[in-house]
Amino acid sequence: MTTPFMKGLGQYAAPIFMGASLLYALGQKHREDLRKARRDRAHNRILVTGGAGYIGSHTVLLLVEAGYEVVVVDSLVNSCEEALRRVGALTGHPEKVIFCKADLLDEEALESVFATHGGFRACVHFAGLKAVGESVAKPLLYYANNLTGTLHLLNAMHRHGCKIMGAAGRGRGREGRRRESRKCIRCPLC
Numbered sequence: 660m661t662t663p664f665m666k667g668l669g670q671y672a673a674p675i676f677m678g679a680s681l682l683y684a685l686g687q688k689h690r691e692d693l694r695k696a697r698r699d700r701a702h703n704r705i706l707v708t709g710g711a712g713y714i715g716s717h718t719v720l721l722l723v724e725a726g727y728e729v730v731v732v733d734s735l736v737n738s739c740e741e742a743l744r745r746v747g748a749l750t751g752h753p754e755k756v757i758f759c760k761a762d763l764l765d766e767e768a769l770e771s772v773f774a775t776h777g778g779f780r781a782c783v784h785f786a787g788l789k790a791v792g793e794s795v796a797k798p799l800l801y802y803a804n805n806l807t808g809t810l811h812l813l814n815a816m817h818r819h820g821c822k823i824m825g826a827a828g829r830g831r832g833r834e835g836r837r838r839e840s841r842k843c844i845r846c847p848l849c
């Protein structure tokens with residue numbers, strides 16, 4: 660049975676439907692704009708772990724000069740934030756150096772960096788302990804810190820679709836000669 664109230668409502672159906680469609684279309688456009696902004700940002704944004712350290716801060720400088728925006732994750736265990744402030748000043752683009760104090764062993768903090776600032780075009784990984792004497796005295800600490808931290812990083816990259824990782828390592832060969840290697844690899848999990 661159609662009541663007068665329902666009949667009255669009928670005349671509003673078309674405008675309500677059109678209004679809802681318009682809102683839906685605007686929402687879609689807004690979501691598409693957000694996705695595009697995120698894609699553009701990802702194209703230009705690099706994550707540098709250990710970016711406040713010696714090699715890391717020089718890398719950040721070069722990346723910013725090359726036009727990238729850099730997010731630095733560093734626990735500051737062997738560095739200080741001042742280095743990044745200086746990098747910002749030297750490049751003239753302090754806004755392109757975003758610092759997040761976090762330890763790679765803290766998975767939640769790392770996830771929050773990826774959720775807030777990702778996705779990254781690539782990651783350069785320098786956040787590692789590397790004092791030779793200490794590594795001999797405390798090998799398990801070094802294994803736990805460097806391997807677990809790297810695994811956490813790889814997992815976060817995998818979850819957030821970041822597929823390129825650069826890393827630098829230094830070691831001594833059997834014959835005592837120093838070996839340096841710099842590698843750029845695809846994330847092994849992706």
Ligand SMILES: O=c1ccn([C@@H]2O[C@H](COP(=O)(O)OP(=O)(O)O[C@H]3O[C@H](CO)[C@H](O)[C@H](O)[C@H]3O)[C@@H](O)[C@H]2O)c(=O)[nH]1
Nearest residue numbers: 709711712713714733734735736737738785786787788827
């Ligand atoms: O668990 C850690 C260990 C270190 N760091 C940070 O990582 C940076 C490492 O920088 P350092 O100045 O201590 O080391 P270097 O820049 O000299 O780089 C050295 O350590 C690197 C560790 O990845 C590479 O091995 C590299 O080849 C080697 O020269 C520091 O800011 C330190 O605070 C962390 O954030 N988390």
